[in-house]
Amino acid sequence: MEEIIKLSPADGLAGTVNIPGDKSISHRSVMLAGLADTPVKVTNFLHAADCRSTIGCMRALGVTVEQDAAGVLDITGRGFYGLSEPYDVLDAGNSGTTMRLLTGLLGAQPFFSVMTGDASLRKRPMARVITPLAKMGLNIKGREESRYAPLAITPAEQVHGIEYDMPVASAQVKSAILLAALYANSPTIITEPLPSRDHTERMFETFGIPVKRIGSSISIEPVKKLTAPELINIPGDISSAAFWLVAASIIPNSQLTLVNVGINPTRTGILDVLKQMGADITITNERWSGCEPVADIVVRSAQLKGIAIGAEIIPRLIDEIPVLAVAALFAEGRTVVQGAEELRVKETDRLRAVALELGKMGAEITETPDGLIIEGPQKLNAAVCHSHDDHRMAMALAIAGTASQGVEIEEPDCVKISYPDFYAVLAGLRRD
Numbered sequence: 001m002e003e004i005i006k007l008s009p010a011d012g013l014a015g016t017v018n019i020p021g022d023k024s025i026s027h028r029s030v031m032l033a034g035l036a037d038t039p040v041k042v043t044n045f046l047h048a049a050d051c052r053s054t055i056g057c058m059r060a061l062g063v064t065v066e067q068d069a070a071g072v073l074d075i076t077g078r079g080f081y082g083l084s085e086p087y088d089v090l091d092a093g094n095s096g097t098t099m100r101l102l103t104g105l106l107g108a109q110p111f112f113s114v115m116t117g118d119a120s121l122r123k124r125p126m127a128r129v130i131t132p133l134a135k136m137g138l139n140i141k142g143r144e145e146s147r148y149a150p151l152a153i154t155p156a157e158q159v160h161g162i163e164y165d166m167p168v169a170s171a172q173v174k175s176a177i178l179l180a181a182l183y184a185n186s187p188t189i190i191t192e193p194l195p196s197r198d199h200t201e202r203m204f205e206t207f208g209i210p211v212k213r214i215g216s217s218i219s220i221e222p223v224k225k226l227t228a229p230e231l232i233n234i235p236g237d238i239s240s241a242a243f244w245l246v247a248a249s250i251i252p253n254s255q256l257t258l259v260n261v262g263i264n265p266t267r268t269g270i271l272d273v274l275k276q277m278g279a280d281i282t283i284t285n286e287r288w289s290g291c292e293p294v295a296d297i298v299v300r301s302a303q304l305k306g307i308a309i310g311a312e313i314i315p316r317l318i319d320e321i322p323v324l325a326v327a328a329l330f331a332e333g334r335t336v337v338q339g340a341e342e343l344r345v346k347e348t349d350r351l352r353a354v355a356l357e358l359g360k361m362g363a364e365i366t367e368t369p370d371g372l373i374i375e376g377p378q379k380l381n382a383a384v385c386h387s388h389d390d391h392r393m394a395m396a397l398a399i400a401g402t403a404s405q406g407v408e409i410e411e412p413d414c415v416k417i418s419y420p421d422f423y424a425v426l427a428g429l430r431r432d
């Protein structure tokens, strides 16, 4: 792909978008199917770099993953106790989800493994998973006093269940603990400060593992085997749909139909916030895809207004803040984002990157320690911006430029991490 991509302003967006498979659920489908002893087919799997990292790691652990011409996966697991010691270092690439979830799974296995990732992932905090997993008896060591990957994992003498109050609302930490807890000798109870995405819990239910939820706590008992479904159909990723929700809202003369969007309530903060900002969003055709709710969404242009986005909703829209910042630039009045300090430890520091890169287009954005303050509406000018090699930054910048005077994005191909066809889809939706 190009070193730089140029996007020009659009007169409106129109059409239908089939939303690609959910990244979080795609990862979990391969991990759990890998522990099953009957084959599982996965449809609408997200064929993007992050999920390929998970496939690569699971293959290295002995799981067979085949893909047909239509992209359907056929996964033949090794059974609950059947994973084998990898011959080489496992590579999680750019994917925090792959590394953190697999840390929990690998720590409970009777073999040695080492996991690394790209330069961005090797800077992301890993103590948040190592600390609770160590309390469970797992042996995981990392670089700089176990703060960062590469991680070296040796077998645990015993895996104990724990009661753990999570200091950060993180589905990755929760899921790492839940995966290890399956192999423990006693139950595990996790309490979350705020509800984070619950795809692991739902996927556990799909594989016959009971999960109890009481208030903000989740408890599970250890198991001896999984009961796999024959088929998992992955819902579309609302975090990918978010770019079209914002784009159609802020570009006048737009109407888009987004087909097959996951509307799990732990992920729909973007819908709540955009509706509160005055977006014209209609949810239709609500249905179930296994244990996950899905719908089609129609979005039309609307004049947005600024709002306050507080800490309690952040986990429900954690990956959508870069594109929400773009929406705020087109909204009338002040938007304040608070309690979003987690954005500083994503693929890049997303609070800094949003202020810096949209700033190159003339946006005035105040970066605070835990959020952003944006007065709108603002006029943006054409500029050359950098993606910071972060897929969500590249896509947010693309929408900002398409909605204003155009943009050139350096290092644009990072969209392959979660939405490989993003630029092609955008080109096909333009009215001009």
Ligand SMILES: O=C(O)C1=C[C@@H](OP(=O)(O)O)[C@@H](O)[C@H](O)C1
Pocket: 023, 024, 025, 096, 097, 169, 170, 171, 172, 173, 175, 197, 318, 319, 342
């Ligand atoms: O569990 C998951 O699939 C994810 C959880 C979130 O991260 P945290 O758990 O770090 O909040 C999110 O930002 C990430 O894109 C995917």
Ligand SMILES: C=C(OP(=O)(O)O)C(=O)O
Pocket: 023, 050, 094, 095, 096, 097, 098, 319, 346, 347, 392, 418
């Ligand atoms: C933060 C993200 O993913 P991960 O943590 O899996 O790298 C993301 O997709 O925005």
